[in-house]
Amino acid sequence: MTTLMDVAERAGVSKSTVSNVIRGTTMVAEETRLRVQRAIAETGYHPNAIARSLKARTSSAIGIVVPDLTNPFYAQLAVGVERAANALGYAVLTANTECLPETEEQAARAWIERRVDGVIIGGMALASTLPKILLDRDIPVILASLGEFDDPRLGVLDHDDAAAMEAIVAHLYGLGHRRLAFVSDHLREHAGERRYLGFKAALKKRRLVPIAIDDGATAVVAHNDMQAIATIDRLERRGLKVPDDVSVVGFDDIPLASHSRVQLTTVRSDAVEMSRRAVDLVIKAARANRTVSHREFLDVQLIVRATTARPRK
Amino acid sequence: MTTLMDVAERAGVSKSTVSNVIRGTTMVAEETRLRVQRAIAETGYHPNAIARSLKARTSSAIGIVVPDLTNPFYAQLAVGVERAANALGYAVLTANTECLPETEEQAARAWIERRVDGVIIGGMALASTLPKILLDRDIPVILASLGEFDDPRLGVLDHDDAAAMEAIVAHLYGLGHRRLAFVSDHLREHAGERRYLGFKAALKKRRLVPIAIDDGATAVVAHNDMQAIATIDRLERRGLKVPDDVSVVGFDDIPLASHSRVQLTTVRSDAVEMSRRAVDLVIKAARANRTVSHREFLDVQLIVRATTARPRK
DNA sequence: CTGAAAGCGCTTACAG
DNA sequence: CTGAAAGCGCTTACAG
Numbered sequence: 167m168t169t170l171m172d173v174a175e176r177a178g179v180s181k182s183t184v185s186n187v188i189r190g191t192t193m194v195a196e197e198t199r200l201r202v203q204r205a206i207a208e209t210g211y212h213p214n215a216i217a218r219s220l221k222a223r224t225s226s227a228i229g230i231v232v233p234d235l236t237n238p239f240y241a242q243l244a245v246g247v248e249r250a251a252n253a254l255g256y257a258v259l260t261a262n263t264e265c266l267p268e269t270e271e272q273a274a275r276a277w278i279e280r281r282v283d284g285v286i287i288g289g290m291a292l293a294s295t296l297p298k299i300l301l302d303r304d305i306p307v308i309l310a311s312l313g314e315f316d317d318p319r320l321g322v323l324d325h326d327d328a329a330a331m332e333a334i335v336a337h338l339y340g341l342g343h344r345r346l347a348f349v350s351d352h353l354r355e356h357a358g359e360r361r362y363l364g365f366k367a368a369l370k371k372r373r374l375v376p377i378a379i380d381d382g383a384t385a386v387v388a389h390n391d392m393q394a395i396a397t398i399d400r401l402e403r404r405g406l407k408v409p410d411d412v413s414v415v416g417f418d419d420i421p422l423a424s425h426s427r428v429q430l431t432t433v434r435s436d437a438v439e440m441s442r443r444a445v446d447l448v449i450k451a452a453r454a455n456r457t458v459s460h461r462e463f464l465d466v467q468l469i470v471r472a473t474t475a476r477p478r479k
Numbered sequence: 480m481t482t483l484m485d486v487a488e489r490a491g492v493s494k495s496t497v498s499n500v501i502r503g504t505t506m507v508a509e510e511t512r513l514r515v516q517r518a519i520a521e522t523g524y525h526p527n528a529i530a531r532s533l534k535a536r537t538s539s540a541i542g543i544v545v546p547d548l549t550n551p552f553y554a555q556l557a558v559g560v561e562r563a564a565n566a567l568g569y570a571v572l573t574a575n576t577e578c579l580p581e582t583e584e585q586a587a588r589a590w591i592e593r594r595v596d597g598v599i600i601g602g603m604a605l606a607s608t609l610p611k612i613l614l615d616r617d618i619p620v621i622l623a624s625l626g627e628f629d630d631p632r633l634g635v636l637d638h639d640d641a642a643a644m645e646a647i648v649a650h651l652y653g654l655g656h657r658r659l660a661f662v663s664d665h666l667r668e669h670a671g672e673r674r675y676l677g678f679k680a681a682l683k684k685r686r687l688v689p690i691a692i693d694d695g696a697t698a699v700v701a702h703n704d705m706q707a708i709a710t711i712d713r714l715e716r717r718g719l720k721v722p723d724d725v726s727v728v729g730f731d732d733i734p735l736a737s738h739s740r741v742q743l744t745t746v747r748s749d750a751v752e753m754s755r756r757a758v759d760l761v762i763k764a765a766r767a768n769r770t771v772s773h774r775e776f777l778d779v780q781l782i783v784r785a786t787t788a789r790p791r792k
Numbered sequence: 793c794t795g796a797a798a799g800c801g802c803t804t805a806c807a808g
Numbered sequence: 809c810t811g812a813a814a815g816c817g818c819t820t821a822c823a824g
Binding site for chain 2: 818
């Protein structure tokens with residue numbers, strides 16, 4: 167690979183001068199500049215970002231952790247993060263953790279060694295140590311779509327889950343449902359807990375309590391669209407019809423939710439907008455050399471489609 | 480951040496010695512080793528991978544380009560690549576290009592600057608310059624699921640598309656279909672072309688030619704599952720029934736394909752196995768300082784489900 | 793077994 | 809306007 171030195175020699179100038187024309191920050195004589203630019207073109211020189219990083223003491227890279235890239239919501243989040251980060255000259259390292267603590271810690275270690283400038287967490291284990299590990303090394307962290315947290319050093323970006331659950335329950339209650347269940351991957355995912363709390367609160371307001379899905383529920387609210395879709399599959403394989411026997415509601419409004427075969431009633435959450443904000447916040451914090459400490463809740467909108475209906479009789 | 484120097488001072492030894500105990504390659508006196516390890520633990524030292532990379536002249540990072548992470552096949556490919564690469568101590572940089580030449584070139588530039596050790600391409604524009612740009616800088620490149628290529632420096636890993644298309648057409652022909660169409664994002668995606676060729680060849684064997692989907696096709700073969708699912712949506716919104724009016728076949732067997740509401744007839748392709756092989760090949764090539772130059776075609780299996788049936792009368 | 797020194801490829805004051 | 813020099817945080821022969 168050609169180096170700055172190669173270019174300098176070819177152009178008959180010093181390394182400093184080549185560096186100056188590349189960064190365009192210092193004055194360089196027109197003629198010299200042209201000579202250097204020609205040398206760059208001729209050698210096909212690309213600056214070595216690793217050397218630059220070492221000197222600059224920043225990697226210009228951020229990390230993003232998602233529980234499952236196969237879930238289109240997280241895929242959109244990852245794509246959004248990538249796009250926004252690239253636009254700012256940052257690379258992104260993805261970690262698909264499946265909310266496994268061990269995988270989370272491995273990712274943390276790798277990222278610390280690679281000196282990522284910040285981390286966006288889209289999902290993590292229930293009592294995850296991830297944020298603390300990172301924050302203790304002064305790496306800014308923002309939680310996207312994960313709810314609030316005790317640590318004040320943590321940035322938080324989320325949907326208004328309480329409002330969303332209230333809207334869902336109101337919709338179901340209005341249709342006549344009184345036996346409602348909630349499904350989520352409790353054990354693994356942190357966010358599940360939170361939406362469940364909102365769900366319970368909305369039920370309580372109507373003097374109801376959650377029941378188990380197998381306990382004769384006429385409606386089930388899922389933690390997200392993928393789980394709603396999996397629930398439909400499970401119900402239908404048992405011979406139950408959706409929505410005739412059971413209504414199902416999701417969360418996210420992934421592209422598939424509006425498919426003719428699915429037509430899922432759900433709540434729209436804007437993964438792209440969320441990722442854009444997250445990248446912005448985390449990079450701003452990194453540059454200012456502080457934590458994010460910003461909390462924001464995005465609005466959310468109920469989309470009624472064809473998986474919810476009045477309960478039988 | 481603590482550096483090697485900090486640890487050395489704390490342990491009262493030289494940088495070399497600290498480096499030696501960390502890498503465990505040189506003999507170090509037991510007592511010294513313990514002192515150094517204690518100093519590492521006390522300071523929470525993590526080696527700076529950037530400095531190490533600069534010295535080693537490799538980034539220990541690879542790139543992967545996918546057209547659309549939202550397609551579960553590519554998500555699985557990306558996850559598989561990540562897992563396999565991490566296990567070998569490599570980081571992975573993802574580029575979601577949507578097969579846009581400009582985005583591809585941007586990714587190439589960023590990756591060259593960051594000195595990635597190799598690149599896996601899961602999809603690219605039709606006349607993409609991506610492979611050449613990379614190969615010309617001696618970065619090993621492997622094409623996954625993209626067909627063969629003229630450049631002998633390119634590694635190739637693919638499914639046996641011709642066999643797959645033959646199996647699909649045989650199945651459809653056996654059911655009585657004679658008016659078959661193929662759908663794909665021709666214009667953008669490179670791989671589409673190839674599967675279409677296999678499709679045409681299989682038809683020709685039966686003295687048939689492809690017709691347009693709107694030309695009274697009784698069966699349509701899609702380039703992949705996501706396009707098959709989108710096709711079902713489009714057909715059903717027009718009031719046609721699948722498979723009663725039109726049969727539909729996909730490619731990939733993404734998890735959704737077996738869903739009760741979809742039950743797509745498709746061909747199974749193993750994204751995870753493919754990604755594992757790809758990572759292995761590209762990293763091996765990188766370490767040996769040569770290109771991949773390996774061609775391999777994975778077997779494929781037709782899965783008949785409920786989107787294919789005998790044509791009407 | 794241990795350490796001084798050079799060097800990976802850049803950037804950045806600072807002289808001139 | 810240009811260049812010599814120091815330094816980012818490591819590794820790696822090489823002396824001792």
